[in-house]
Amino acid sequence: MKSTIIFVLTFLLPSLNLAGQNNIIHGRVLSEDLEPLPGLHINNSDTVLLGKTDIDGRFKISIPKEVDSLLLSALNMEWTQIKLKKDCESVEIIIMYLGLYHYKSSNKIDRFRKKRFDKLVELHSNAVQEGFFEKKELCYERDFEPIKPDLDRIRKDLNALKKEKVNEFKDLQIGETVKIPLGFDSSGKRVNTYYSICGYCTEDDYDYVIEGEIVNKYRKNLTLEIKVLRMLPHDFIEYEEKTLKINSTFNYQMKYFDVILN
DSSP: OHHHHHHHHHHHHHHHHHHTTEEEEEEEEEOTTSOBOTTOEEEOTTOOEEEEOOTTSEEEEEEETTOOEEEEEOTTBOOEEEEEOTTOOEEEEEOOBOOOOTTOOHHHHHHHHHHHHHTHHHHHHHHHHTTSOSOSSOSEEOOOOOOHHHHHHHHHHHHHHHHHHHHHHHHOOTTOEEEEEEEEOTTSSBEEEEOBOOTTOOGGGSSEEEEEEEEEEETGGGEEEEEEEEOTTOSOEEETTEEEOTTOEEEEETTTBOOBOO
């Protein structure tokens, strides 16, 4: 009998010890409008998925004791990283929308984001008062993370790409043949998609390609006037309220959209 008990404990104790190494974290995630965020991903710092929020923005996850930070991500929301305090069991948090900041410098964008970030404490209190959250105290820390370095890098890459497009436009000659990538709706006739600049794409990366001859060039928006030479498998397509067929001409702006040169 004694040997049987020892045998059972030998197999049970490691599993009990393993379960004791995990912490159970529960909580709720809301937007700045105090709306629940269903389907939000909860990852560790290595972006390993630990769980997701339900339709009410609530979650319950089991994490190893050594995990002390969580990364929250959802569609149209800013990625948010938090550092858990010791013995943290309840995480109630508001995360910011992923904003669209047209015509603003990276410094202005971060200043605007910082103002929104500073309001999160007040929004959290409002969520407690309205019954969305249970606790006013936070058991995690969250720092404001500037996105200026990323924006500056993206802007630098775009400026380099713009310069490349200008040089390509200058090198193109009237009478030269180019290929224009286009996309279509379900009918396969009307163009409803413009392909943006893709530095390394080839003809195989697009739905459809028109082959045409450059008959004129205009500096505004790096515009090419193209005469259609080949457009199989279609006899015609609708493009910007104009019917294109063999020998038709149309304008195409290299500043915004791609041209296949090879």
